[in-house]
Amino acid sequence: xxxxxxxxxxxxxxxxxxxxxxxxxxxxxxxxxxxxxxxxxxxxxxxxxxxxxxxxxxxxxxxxxxx
Numbered sequence: 001x002x003x004x005x006x007x008x009x010x011x012x013x014x015x016x017x018x019x020x021x022x023x024x025x026x027x028x029x030x031x032x033x034x035x036x037x038x039x040x041x042x043x044x045x046x047x048x049x050x051x052x053x054x055x056x057x058x059x060x061x062x063x064x065x066x067x
Contacts, residue, residue, distance in 0.1 A: 027033045
């Protein structure tokens with residue numbers, strides 16, 4: 001009975017992949033993608049505190065990956 005659920009999940013993954021590739025191709029052709037920065041732009045104390053907003057995302061990702 002799980003074969004239908006597995007087939008649906010694979011189909012949805014393929015749909016997601018096709019959409020992501022399509023958006024990427026359109027952005028590359030239109031020139032909407034710029035070179036990513038390797039380091040954050042730190043200009044003042046507020047920008048330093050903004051770096052810590054990523055901590056909850058990392059913690060959640062670590063917990064989900066561990067489980």
